[in-house]
Amino acid sequence: MTDAKSGRPAGDGPDANREGRDMSSGTPAGRTGDEYADRELLPTATGAQTLAAVGSLLRGHRLLTALAFTVLVTGTGIGLLTAPLLGRIVDLVVAHRGTGALTVPMVLLVAVAVTRGAATAIGHSLVARLGETVLADLRERFVGRALRLPLGRVEQAGSGDLTSRVTGDVTVIAKAVRVALPEFAAALLTIVLTLAGLAVLDWRFLAAVLLAVPVHILTVRWYIPRAASVYARHRVAGGALQHQLLDSIGGVRTVRAFRLTDVHAQAVQQRSQEAVGLALRGIRLVSGFFSRLNAGEFIGLAAVMVTGFLLVDDGSVSIGTATAAALYFHSLFNPINAALFLIDDAQSAGASLARLVGVSSLPEEHEAAPGHGTAPADGSVRVSALRHAYVDGHPVLSDVDLEVRSGERVALVGASGAGKTTLAKLIAGVHEATGGAIAIGGIDTRDLGPAGVRRAVTLISQEVHVFAGPLAEDLRLARPRATDEELRAALAGVDALDWVEALPDGLATVVGDGGHRLTVTQTQHLALARLVLADPPIAILDEATADAGSAGARVLESAAVRALEGRTGLMVAHRLPQAATADRVVVFDGGRVVEMGTHEELVAAGGRYAALWAAWSDSRRAPSLPAQRPPGDRPAEH
Incomplete structure (x- = not known):
């Protein structure tokens, strides 16, 4: 404690600067943070563990999840009526049916727009509310578990690792929940239902649209592995930078006393350059991502228009139906771009989410082992042959024996x-001793937990x-x-x-x-x-x-x-x-x-x-x- x-x-x-270590940061005095990569960082969850944790959180809010999904599907489905109605208007104009025949389609278009707008707004609100609720649950789990981490484990990982998760990672996820999650959900539903609408018009329109799918698949396959690596490394680099700042600022008296100002300034600059370099790599990936998407849009729209021309020419469909098909695919531009672009946010949020889940899923500390009392018999402390070293080969305590009566x-x-503070921390359970034993009230601390x-x-x-x-x-x-x-x-x-x-x-x-x-x-x-x-x-x-x-x-x-x-x-x-x-x-x-x-x-x-x-x-x-x-x-x- x-x-x-x-x-x-x-x-x-x-x-x-005691016991050869800067105790404000837990690192040896004068070290610049270059050893950050060698630290045993707090765990990061795997993809399966992260999905399992999210599923567990969603199960606690089944009603809100179902309501949000239903409203979004309803709003998206109503919005798909726009293209057929416009196609109907084209057919009426081609048939010279007069302006009176356009009244009903125009009224329906207005009704569809209003209803879709209202449903979309409500759906986005419900999805955002669901996301905020789940994020709050996850944040509470994380903070509750982080507060119970052994301080020795936190010091071993470095203060920047934990604080970057509490600050930067939570901010990234919160932004994704408030902005990206509602948009992604709406875009995904729009894509699925629009493809179904194309199949209803004529299956050959759907086949033409699918010509663009390989481009999108190859684009995503090119982007995801590169982005996942870059964003994961960027999060670690951000944690290393934050750790270095805490190390340098928290130990400023030691840094000045040993004239290490230039060394620490260079270390901060190096960490900053690493973080900036990874951010620039991410920007270049996004630029290449969208250039490939533009190629997919051209291929898909050209295929739909050629298919429409051929089908109208042989009388299989009307001009209005071909128009509706072209409008359907054109309406997919924004949802596809949004869904695929939000993969960028999803990658970043996923990396942050895995870091939060990794800590919140750590096993609870064990209580007293079976066969032992749940509490010490008294307040006595016995230290036997106690040894400890922060760095191998540099012992801080050597064969300490001490008995303190209750x-x-x-x-x-x-x-x-x-070695005074080190002994105090070992007795308090902040660190685990390298060797020897500590008993409190007659119970070994390893059994006490x-x-x-x-x-x-x-x-x-x-x-x-x-x-x-x-x-x-x-x-x-x-x-x-x-x-x-x-x-x-x-x-x-x-x-x-x-x-x-x-x-x-x-x-x-x-x-x-x-x-x-x-x-x-x-x-x-x-x-x-x-x-x-x-x-x-x-x-x-x-x-x-x-x-x-x-x-x-x-x-x-x-x-x-x-x-x-x-x-x-x-x-x-x-x-x-x-x-x-x-x-x-x-x-x-x-x-x-x-x-x-x-x-x-x-x-x-x-x-x-x-x-x-x-x-x-x-x-x-x-x-x-x-x-x-x-x-x-x-x-x-x-």
Whole structure:
């Protein structure tokens, strides 16, 4: 887990460059994103899986599907009466029947136009409504599943992969549903029913029209495989570009610190060029597609007109019937072009849909295995011979053994890159260990399952997200049915009630984007209050006070001690005074535990911890520079 339901991965400190990795992006510091293609991206569904998922969604809306189809068929069928009516008018004119004979056909033409227009509008509306409803269902499935993905899996794929699916892919599908789907459905029905109308006039007209079919088939066979490849690669390239932007902007402090600005700028340019190049290939494919369609139109119309001339010449059909046949085929130009052109949108939407279905169809996380209890017996944590490496051959943790008693508060101390945050993430289930074992309450985490670990462990980092909306709803993320009194009790438990009641609307104050801006200390207070509301047996504080400034850190350290009452606490200590309040201090160096004991024992031992404490104490006695801003809080970045 991360901070009490925030969903943000924890870093290893404010400088982001900890344990050889830029924790803001999950990639090694200084890497430019060229390894994106080598990442294990989130899955993409096959064509069969995508169709099965769409069928499953449509089955939940059978009535709306049937109604939309019926209205579209009715409107299209009525519209097909236009060509025969015009042919009848031609025959009446040729026979010199007078203007009076034209009244009924003309009235019928007006009625057909009005009725077809109304039916088409209603049909398009129903299809769009059906598409939006199905898209909403799919989007809810996707978001629900994405929120339950293990953070280690998301980091492995890269943040750009998931965010591009949430943003770009959903946008592409939504556009297709609102515009392309109604037009495609109407065009397909028009083509089918028009071909049937040609057969009714004379089967030889249908045979003439079919001469254009090979051209269309060859055009589609030429276009689809090329377009499918280009659009699928373009979606991946878009995800890679988005990942690189997030990587560079999210880790901007690390990029500047290591003078990697030019490297990252070149990487962004390279990703942009790849995406643009694939987009241009798509445009060239579309141009070639329509040039081939124009050839098919010429062949088909010429064949119908020649057939009509021959049939009229031998008296098989009237001039009006031949005219109706020519009008029928001419009326197919737009539907055929639309249907085949919308294959372009369908390819793009299909690629995006497969990416959404691929995530939404991921299997649910397993619960506790049979034969084990559904919950840990207590809040104890046992780590045995634990090993972990983000990159093969570069271990971050090596044979770590640690036992934390239920209810004990343990501080993890060490230099940047020592392995503190990695251990915290492994215990919280963010990553799976390379080797060794972790047991929570006597149950191995592999038997407990990811969902079981989340119920038992809450991890709070320095990166806390404030969701837009009333502050009370932000708190209820940890306990949805909590009453206002329970919220106030949780806030009081972490010394936050006074400033919350001082807000313009108290618990009803809108916070987050567009709302009241909270300070860093207030934001961390919310995270600690969520912790109290969630009430897990084990809590991990990963430098949760690091960004609050000296005055704010002291306030939060006191609040953290109160929030940890009655539960096991692991504190990745940024400030040594926080470590000094723990029951036990564990010192890390080079991915190993090098010292362990109480604060007093370790100071007296004169080892690494004593050296750190002496250095910190000396820094407190050193003259400080004039403050650049009043002490206390700085605004939090949400």
